[in-house]
Structures are given as C-alpha cells and as structure tokens.
Amino acid sequence: MHYTTKNPYFCKLKYYALMSQKENISQMSLRPLDNEPVGARVKVARVQGGGAFRQRLLEMGFVRGADITVIKNAPLLDPVEYMILGSHISLRRVEAARVMVVDADVELPETVGGLMYNGTTQTVLDEQDPMADNVLRVALVGNPNCGKTSLFNYVTGAREKVGNYGGVTVDSKEGSFVIDGQRIELVDLPGTYSLTEYSPEEMYVRTYLRDKHPDAILNIVDAGNMERNLYLTTQIMDMNIPMVIALNMWDEFEKSGDRLDIEAMSRLLGASIIPITARDGRGVDRVLQACYQAIEESEHKTTHKNVNYGPTVESAISQLETLRPDLNRYTLLKIIENDRHALELLDTADNGTQIKQQADQLREKIQREYNDDIVTIVSDLKYGFVRGALAEVLTTNSNKDKKQLGYALDVVLTNRWLGLPVLFLLMWVVFQSTFTLGAYPQQWIEDGVTWLGQWVDSVMPAGVLRDLLVDGIIAGVGGVLVFLPNILILFFFISLLEDSGYMARAAFIVDRIMHRIGLHGKSFIPYLIGFGCGVPAIMATRTLENRRDRIITILTVPFMSCSARLPAYLLLVSAFFAANQGLILMSLYLVGIVVAALTAILLSKTLLKHDHTQFVMELPPYRTPTARNAAIHMWSKGSQYLHKMGTVILVASIIVWALGYFPRHEGQTQQEQVENSYMGRMGKAIEPAVRPLGFNWQMGVSVLTGAAAKEIVVSTMGVLYTGETADEESASLKEKLQTVTDEQGNHVFNPIVAYAFMLFILLYFPCIAALTAIKREAGTRWMIFEIIYTTAVAWVVTFIFYQVARLLA
C-alpha cells in the first residue's frame, strides 16, 4: 500500500490501523509507549522498525504480551523508567515510541512462543577429551551486573573492579582455581544480554566462545530476574558446550518469598543449577565442583541438550545442519536469522552460496508460517521456552511488596525535583570530605617527609648526591606522596556510589543533557571512570555501540579531571582557597564537564556528525555496599598511586632535578643557579607562551613535565621551588608557594593565578598513558587531534579567565 499524503499524523494513523489489522487488535487501543503517563500499566503489542536496536529491545524482553509499568520520568522528563520482566529499564522517549502497546487488560493474540516449553532436543557430539588438555577453561557468561566479576574475585582472589551497574568489565580477565588437584582457568567475560553483536564487548564474548571454545560455561543468572537472564541461557544451550547455571543473589530471592523447584528446572534446561550468593561466597564451592563434574562428564557424553523451537524451525535447522554439520545450532539459527557475522563464516566455505540461498528460503518459509519477521519469531520462541519452563518451576509470592524495596531510595534520589540537587549535593559532600577527612593524615605524611629531608641533610656531607636525595627525590616524590590519603578517601566514596547502584541513577538523571550534546547516556559511565583515571575510562567506551559515539566520548573523557591532577588541585586549593575548598574543587570538575559537553556538541555537529543514538540502560536495585569491595577499590587505587611514586614520579623527579641543577656555576645564589640551569633555560624559552596566562617559567616547565604523568606537575614544583634559606627549605611546598616572590618582590601566586593554573592543568593535553590509550582505541589521527585541541582549549580558556579576573579584581 502506498500513501501519497505528506501529513505525518495521517501517515501515523494509517500505520497504526495497518498494524492493528495485522495484530488483530482494536485500532483505538494500539499506541506508542512514549505517551503513557507515570503509573500506567500496559502490554507490549510489538516493537516497530528494524535493525540492531529493535533486536536489543526484543532480547531485553519487549516481546508481545510482556507487561510494562511506567515508573517515572527522569528529572529532565527524558528518559523514562519502565519496569519490564521485573527489571527497571531506562528508555528515551524517542525509542519508547517504537514500542507499540495496548491496555494491560487487552487480550492479545498468542505469541509464536507463548508458554511453549517443548522440551529439549539433543545434538550428537563429536568425540572429545577435554581432560586431555592440561589446562581446563571455564568461561563466566551472564547478563551485565549479574555478579560475574564478584564471583571471579571470590574464586580467584583477584581484585578486579566491580560495580552495581552494567558495563564494568569490557574485556576478559583470567584467573585460576584448583579443584581435586586439577587447575582450572576461570575467564571473566563482559556482561551481555544476548550473543548478538550489538556492542564491541558483546562481540568479544561471542568471538571468545566461538574461537576459544571453553571446556565449560558457568552461566551466572540473576535469581531475581530469571526470565530475562535465561534468554541468554537459551543461546548458550545451543552452543553445545557443557554448562552449569549459577543462580546468583539467591539471598535476595529467598527474601522475596518466591519459590523455585531447582531440581525440576535443572531437568528442564538440561544443566546443573546451583543457587549462590557471590558477594559472600555462599554456594560457590558447589558451583565450582559442578563445573569440574560437567567437564568430566562431557568426556563420556555423546549428546547435548538444546532448545526445542518447534517443528518449523527445527526442520530448518536440520536442513542447514546437513550442509554444514561442523556448525553448532546457535550459528545455524543465526544464519537463518540473517545475522551478518554468522553469514561471514560462510564466505570462505565451498558451498557458502548454496547455504545462503537455502537459508533465505527457510527464513521466508518460517516468516510466512508465523506471519512475522524472523527476529521477532526467534525472540518469541526463546522467551516462550523460558516462560514455559518457569511456569512449571517458579511460584511467585503474590503478597510481595510491589514497590520493590531495592528501589525505595529512588523516591528521593531520582525524584523529579530532588534528583539533580541531590546529585550536586552528593558531589559536594564527596569533594569536601576529601579535604576535611584527608587533612589530618596529610599533615602527618607532610611532617614525615619534612623530617626525612632534614635528617638526610644533617647526616650526609654536602655534595651532589645529597642535593639529589633531598631536593630531587624527597622533595619531588614526597610532594606527591602527601596526597595519598585524599586519593584513598575520594575513591572510598566513589566505590560506595558505584556499589550502591547510584551511578546508574546519575546516568538516568543526566541522560537528557547527554542527549542534547549529541551523546549516548552510556557515555556517562566512561566519564565517571574518567574521574579516576583516563586510561580505563577510554577502554570503557567499548560499551558504546556506535563508533562515532565512542570517538566523541574518547576525545572528551580527558576533560573529566582524573585523580592524577588531584595533587595539584589539593596543593593550590589548600594554599589559596582555605575558606571554600570543597566548592572550588567542585567548580573545577564542573568546568571540565562543561568543556567536555561543549566539545561533544562541536564534534557532533562538525567532524563527527551523526543521528541520535539509541539508549537503553538497566537501573539495578540498590544494594548495600560491602566493606570488602570498598577496601579492594581503595587498595587498588592506593597501590597504583604508590607504584607510580616508585616509578614514573621518582624518575621524573630525578630528571627534573638534574635539569634544574646542571650546569653548575660558582658564586651564584640558588635562585640564579636554577634560572641558569637547563631547566631554567627551557622554562625561559617557553615563558612568552605562558606569561599571558599569568604563569612564570617554573609553572610552564611543571606543565610540560606533567605530560609524563599529571602528578609530576607537583613534584616538579617541589624540585624547582627549593628555597634560599634553611627555613625556606624545610617549609612545605604549600608554604613556599604562598610566599614565593618574583624579581619585583610581588607574590607569584595569588588566588587568580592559582585558579588559572588549575584550569590549565585540568584542560591541557592528557598524559602519555591516556594518549596511548586514545591511539589504540581511536587511531593516531585522533590522538594528534586531541593533543592540539586540548592544549588550544586550555590556553584560550585560561587566558580569558586570567585576563577577565585580573580586570575585575
């Protein structure tokens, strides 16, 4: 049918009419989800459009007949939080408009899948002997945020980062454990809703399972959200790899009052099922034993249980199987689904074209029979299998508190009016605590460093080595070491926010802003990680599906002030802004965010033009953060910081000292000596470029050396500002900066210069490690662009600030 009208409203009505006719639903009842009011309960009729995002929605449970409750609008009215299959999902309105719904009480025609547990089929396996291999490998596979890394850390004793939001793990981590004298390698893979290649880290999982073929898969399933989680299980079942299912968060499931017949479910799915609580290790030993047993049994097993999709699809799979008996059912089904990556496997095959033609015919036959598109049919069949199985084994507690305790805090934290103020208040509390709580241990370390310097000075005879130790190593490394407590405190708070589930809410609250600046709401997570360190943040952009989104996020992440810049801020803020420490620090972070936003707008409208990107994110229930995770997080940050002290910062301090010490000239004061040194000459050469920003040559040099690592800005200042007299030498760097004067006797630093210097440190080019990560993830061209762009932005912003502030002062 063809419409000539240009009226979009008319077209829409006609389209709904057509769809209603097809679905056999009353025309008045069918409508898009985006206009539903808060509190509305509706039922999915179908998801419109095509492409990967539609498939993602189907896989997340937006299949016909699924109940949806509209929970709330974000504070800026977009996105909207929906509850589907017991999960809370954040969906932008523009995407929600693709989901067609009807009233909850409307009877929809039965789905293809329905409650179709048709039992399982069996695949005859080739002979294999996994035990012949010295190393047995078990892969951890599951939905995002279902507790894979928590289990991995518990079993292997590793300290990999975990958080109560999806996308924390972006590549594989390997560890091992020993059971019955056999070493088994455990591989932690990124979380994925399905084995469809929607984002790079999902592709990683699929490629890993296909190419590495682990000896067993440990499928982690969130016990509180089995229907959605088991969708992935159906795909794993078809891969013909021995599988054990761990039902995680079993403690929460038991508290909910729901009941599950584990033995029956185990029979239905053809795999061992063990309830566990990964956070405290309950049931973990049993699950490991089950994995080992599954591998041992696979040695003698001749068949593998698969999902039974009913006669039409099963016959199609069998026909393809005769042409390619080497491919597993998962891949064969993907070929029938017209999956690009599965079809690529046929390109090199002799009978590839024949198989593709056969698959096209089979697909058309299935679509004709079920009167729907293949993606919907397969999703329906898989959900039908899962629903059918759960209907037999799961008894839900009808008296359960519908409000869901894990989401009770959302009444305040994502409230329309309170959401944003609470976000800012939390940020302020974190930054202020970093100063106030950190002040005491910081003073102790500072006293210790000063004492050490004086002691070395007094016990060693005067000479070059003593100068290197006192003015180079102790002043340089000690100047940075004093901020260790502040770093630990900051990361303690970040860990609490991550583990509690608040980070995902923060993304929900600011998503509309992200959308406005042309970014994906998921970019918020790399940005948050960027407050810690740019390198993992750049890696975390792998969770973004669209390459342009990834590039924009990678290029803007360095504006999120990383913890390496913190020592410079802490030093200058405590020296020149004693009254408003928390606010000044927060203002710097906000400037970084604003510059990142403006850069993103600029890039998305010029070099990286693109349409809006789809965004669907799960909002996990709030959980009580554990002391163990907070301690692991703090320890990991602390040890990284100390490691840097002993390597990059130590080396940089030595080199900066040498450049500031040589060549020696007899009869010169300390000040003249430094000015005539190699470093001094270098500094004087770049001074014209930094003078308009209010910086002297020492500050210019500090900024340059900061390229190796941002902490070196402080250690360089510690080396360059050595002081003339014994009193000055023993003063802390903070006191030196407060008193240092230029040739005219004016103070070099004042609040305006200090803030300008912090602005420049915040915005100028990232350290070498971050630049390497950019080169790796985005390419050399974008790395060079980043160096030039960030430095230009830093110079212009600092220049404007300094000149305007000086005029107003």
Place this chain on the structure above:
Amino acid sequence: MAQTLIALFIVALALCWVLVRLVRTFKGRDNGCNCGCGSRDCPHCPKK
C-alpha cells in the same frame, strides 16, 4: 667526587628507564595490540 659519580649514575639510569618506557609504549607489545587482554587476535585491536 664519589657523590657526583653516584648521582650522575642515578640520573643516567632514570634516562634509560624513560627511553625503554617510551619505546614500549609506542611500539606496543603483542604484535602492536597492547590493549592488555593478552590475546593476539583481540577484536578491539585497531590493526585487526
């Protein structure tokens, strides 16, 4: 004199360390893919 020699030796060591780090950073490990996953056929590696 001894102090000067030791100090210069330490400075030379520091410079060597920087040189090695720079080469490793830009040359990369694992055939140019240094994303850290340790896999030679890492799907994230831009050269792939």
